[in-house]
Amino acid sequence: MSFKDLNLIKPLIKATAASGYTEPTLVQQRTIPLVLDQKDVIVSAQTGTGKTAAFALPILQQLFDKQNAPKKGKKIRALIVSPTRELAVQIQQNFKTYAQFTNLRSLVIFGGTSIEPQIDVLKKGIDILVATPGRLLDLHKQDYVNLDYIEIFVLDEADLMLALGFIDDVKKIERLCPESKQTLLFSATIPYKIEELAKTLLKNPERVDVTPTHSIAKDIDQVLYYVPKRNKIELCLHLMRNTIKGNVLIFRRTKFGVNKLEQSLLTNGFKVDSIHGDKSQSDRQTALNKFKNGYVNVLIATDVAARGIDINELDNVFNFDMPNVAETYVHRIGRTGRAGHLGKAYSMCSADEKSYVKTIENYINVQIPIETDHPFPLDPKAKPIIHKKKGSKYKKGRKSTASKKKKKRWY
Missing domain, CATH: 3.40.50.300 (P-loop containing nucleotide triphosphate hydrolases)
Structure with a gap:
């Protein structure tokens, strides 16, 4: 399967190719079509399975038609909430990479750093906001973040949110967004409390499970x-x-x-x-x-x-x-x-x-890790070698040219 098979638009296919990705991972194959169908989705997948692109690509595609700013400037239409600043930075980096052939703009905001540069970018207008819960609520309180136009809300690493005690903040943020939004929840594991949270946040969600099946030993x-x-x-x-x-x-x-x-x-x-x-x-x-x-x-x-x-x-x-x-x-x-x-x-x-x-x-149910650092890499476009059987050059039931020549018969 290629990214084309997932019905992605050309600017996104071009961006994935420029990033060196030719084939979608398992979590991407299963999640992207559901997000493009505007369904609420719960995804259970480990870090390193390519899950960021599983929501970044379809979000960019859904926002693409309205990418050019109206007179009053861009509105935040996609919100991704992440538990740590490192993860948030990484997610925004992914959005930047995949949006390179579009006019869609993204910003990451997190605590522990100066608030002024983040406010400056917010004032100019952005399409996609990646944020940690504390700084997001802080900027919303100060009226720098308007969540009234959110179309897609993503909760990433939900189990880590739970472990770090952010669940109440997440519920508060979710209530600030329009009720009509599409919600995506990503988590490495789905414990009981995440199940309960999902019930309150998502409407008839589809499930994607890309955690290893028990048929493979963990060791x-x-x-x-x-x-x-x-x-x-x-x-x-x-x-x-x-x-x-x-x-x-x-x-x-x-x-x-x-x-x-x-x-x-x-x-x-x-x-x-x-x-x-x-x-x-x-x-x-x-x-x-x-x-x-x-x-x-x-x-x-x-x-x-x-x-x-x-x-x-x-x-x-x-x-x-x-x-x-x-x-x-x-x-x-x-x-x-x-x-x-x-x-x-x-x-x-x-x-x-x-x-x-x-x-x-x-x-x-596992993406097998690929090692590319070796002396004999395979060209990703290489096609299987097909050995064709060579048959007789003469058509069946036809006389050969020699037999057609008028020969003198002995009889």
């Missing part, structure tokens, strides 16, 4: 590398030498692939063994015992051969080939991070495996 650190298919072995060797610490179980899709990788690793001095369907049960057991007892620290396997393998202290799982079934991914990486040990799951994805990644992320 597994996942990372994804996009790489051209031809460079997978080189990247594997690079990671084995520089990044991966401890023992590693590598998964490949085919027996041929297992053998090929085993040869490459042996040639490069790694202690490695393998298990796949062509090996006898006793050979598989021997390879597994060598791995468990530390005689080899790399074991390469196919999914079929790896069924039932139980290794208590496995440091890393490495998906050399992405599985095309989401449950298989969960099954593979679930072999590490057991019994209180921290585990790491590395995955390599080539252009033809991108759809598998999307299926897996939807299944586990």
Whole structure:
């Protein structure tokens, strides 16, 4: 899916591309269409999932038609309330980035700094205000902030608001806004008190839940590398030498692939063994015992051969080939991070495996973190290589040119 598929307008697509984002994250894919439909939304998502853009982009789109100031100047039409100044600054930075090809103006206000510069900008008129609760109420009391024209109200990091004791201020701010507004609530977790707050603030809200499902252990650190298919072995060797610490179980899709990788690793001095369907049960057991007892620290396997393998202290799982079934991914990486040990799951994805990644992320409800800092990056526009079968150059049922020539027959 691309940002175009979310029906965003050109200035916003241009801004996301300029920021280096080509594909929306899971929380963006699910939230943006709902916000554009002007629905109230509760979103449960961790920090770092791209949730700021999930509300910033559709807000900018909704305000875009009325972006040029009327005679009396711009009115504040979107309000984002954030618990801390650091988060507020970060949010406004995002708005600035995504609004670079529009005339929409935003401002961040927070306590602990001089109030005068903030008042100066407010007087000139803005479309979007990002604020911490205390400073917002302070400026409203002094008549510098008018909330009568708010169309969209966003409450970010609601659980942190609760923890910091801002909930009464938030309710006060919400009452100062028009009743007809659209309300969006974002929170890493949704405890009972946030549920209660949501009931008072939102009207028939849609829910978006992008917290990890229980199918993935919390002790597994996942990372994804996009790489051209031809460079997978080189990247594997690079990671084995520089990044991966401890023992590693590598998964490949085919027996041929297992053998090929085993040869490459042996040639490069790694202690490695393998298990796949062509090996006898006793050979598989021997390879597994060598791995468990530390005689080899790399074991390469196919999914079929790896069924039932139980290794208590496995440091890393490495998906050399992405599985095309989401449950298989969960099954593979679930072999590490057991019994209180921290585990790491590395995955390599080539252009033809991108759809598998999307299926897996939807299944586990997690955006797998992408590592771009490596020697063999994949061009984001790369298309899968399709090998076409070459058929006969002659049409079926037609005589060849040679047979059409008038030949002298012997009869």
